[in-house]
Amino acid sequence: MKIDLHAHSNVSDGTQPPAQLVAAALAAGVDVMALTDHDSTAGWAAALVAARALGVGLVPGMEISCTTDRGISVHLLCYLHDPTHQGLLAEITKAKEARQSRAERMVLRLAEDYPLSWDDVSAHVAPGATVGRPHIADALVAAGIVSDRNEAFATILTSHSRYFVSHYAPDPVLAVQLVRAAGGVPVFAHPVASSRGRVVDAQVFHDMIDAGLLGVEVDHRDNPPEGRAWLRNLASKNGLLVTGSSDYHGAGKPNLLGENTTRPEVLESILALATGARAYLPHQLQM
Structure with missing residues (x-):
C-alpha cells in the first residue's frame, strides 16, 4: 500500500x-x-x-x-x-488573520522596488485559501521578476530580506x-x-x-x-x-x-x- x-x-x-x-x-x-x-x-x-x-x-x-x-x-x-x-x-483563525496582514505589508514593501500590487498576488490565491509567501512568489514569477518559487524564496522572500515581515x-x-x-x-x-x-x-x-x-x-x-x-x-x-x-x-x-x-x-x-x-x-x- x-x-x-x-x-x-x-x-x-x-x-x-x-x-x-x-x-x-x-x-x-x-x-x-x-x-x-x-x-x-x-x-x-x-x-x-x-x-x-x-x-x-x-x-x-x-x-x-x-x-x-x-x-x-x-x-x-x-x-x-x-x-x-x-x-x-x-x-x-488568529494565525491566518496575522498571515493576511503580513502578506499585505510585504507586498507594500515590494511595490516600492518592483512592479507588484496586491491585486497581482490575489490573482494567485484560490477563493477562501490561506494567503502566504508562496502566493507572493507566484506573482513575482508571473511578473517576470524571478524564474520560479525557489528563486523567490532564495532571494527576495528570504527571512533575511528587507521585504520580510514576521507574523x-x-x-x-x-x-x-x-x-x-x-x-x-x-x-x-x-x-x-x-x-x-x-x-x-x-x-x-x-x-x-x-x-x-x-x-x-x-x-x-x-x-x-x-x-x-x-x-x-x-x-x-x-x-x-x-x-x-x-x-x-x-x-x-x-x-x-x-x-x-x-x-x-x-x-x-x-x-x-x-x-x-x-x-x-x-x-x-x-x-
Missing part, C-alpha cells in the same frame, strides 16, 4: 484544487493520501467527494505553522482532528496540546530540514513530546540523512510514530506524490489514535 501523508491543494499553497490533487494521487499510484493544507480544512469536503469517486483513501489533516520563542519556524502536521474544536479553531504563529507546544484536545494526531513535519532555515534543538522536541506529540516525519526530501538517523533514534526512545511523505505542492515545488511514503502499520496507529474525525478508506484498503 502506497501511503503519502503530506500534500497541499490550492486551499493553501498548492497549485491544484482538492479534487485534482486526489486525481493526481491516483495517477501517481498513491493508495492513501492526506490533505494537509496550511492552517485550513476548507478542502476536506471536495477532497472527500473526489476520493469516494476515484477510490483513493483520504486522511483529512492540516499543517499548522508555529514559531518558537526564539523565532524558529516549526510546522506541525495534524491528522483527523475535529475541525470545529473551538480552541484549535480560534488559534488557527503571529502559535508556539509548537501549544499547537500540540490543542491538536490532542481536538482528538487529532500531531506529527512534527520535516523537523531537521536545515536547508529551510534554523531548526529547533533537542529540548523543543522533548517539550513537544511532553505536550503529547505522537510522531515525526522522518522520510522527507528536506531531512538530511544524518538528521533522519537522529530522528529514528528519537522516535525509538520515545515511542513516536515515524512517517514519510512527499510534501507535494503541485507545480509549486519539485516534490512528487509518493516519493516518500508511510508504512501501513503506522497509518493504522494514526487511525486508532484519532478521535476527532474519520478517514475514508475504500473497501479494498480497510484495515
Whole structure:
C-alpha cells in the first residue's frame, strides 16, 4: 500500500484544487493520501467527494505553522482532528488573520522596488485559501521578476530580506496540546530540514513530546540523512510514530506524490489514535 501523508491543494499553497490533487494521487499510484493544507480544512469536503469517486483513501489533516520563542519556524502536521474544536479553531483563525496582514505589508514593501500590487498576488490565491509567501512568489514569477518559487524564496522572500515581515504563529507546544484536545494526531513535519532555515534543538522536541506529540516525519526530501538517523533514534526512545511523505505542492515545488511514503502499520496507529474525525478508506484498503 502506497501511503503519502503530506500534500497541499490550492486551499493553501498548492497549485491544484482538492479534487485534482486526489486525481493526481491516483495517477501517481498513491493508495492513501492526506490533505494537509496550511492552517485550513476548507478542502476536506471536495477532497472527500473526489476520493469516494476515484477510490483513493483520504486522511483529512492540516499543517499548522508555529514559531518558537526564539523565532524558529516549526510546522506541525495534524491528522483527523475535529475541525470545529473551538480552541484549535480560534488559534488557527488568529494565525491566518496575522498571515493576511503580513502578506499585505510585504507586498507594500515590494511595490516600492518592483512592479507588484496586491491585486497581482490575489490573482494567485484560490477563493477562501490561506494567503502566504508562496502566493507572493507566484506573482513575482508571473511578473517576470524571478524564474520560479525557489528563486523567490532564495532571494527576495528570504527571512533575511528587507521585504520580510514576521507574523503571529502559535508556539509548537501549544499547537500540540490543542491538536490532542481536538482528538487529532500531531506529527512534527520535516523537523531537521536545515536547508529551510534554523531548526529547533533537542529540548523543543522533548517539550513537544511532553505536550503529547505522537510522531515525526522522518522520510522527507528536506531531512538530511544524518538528521533522519537522529530522528529514528528519537522516535525509538520515545515511542513516536515515524512517517514519510512527499510534501507535494503541485507545480509549486519539485516534490512528487509518493516519493516518500508511510508504512501501513503506522497509518493504522494514526487511525486508532484519532478521535476527532474519520478517514475514508475504500473497501479494498480497510484495515
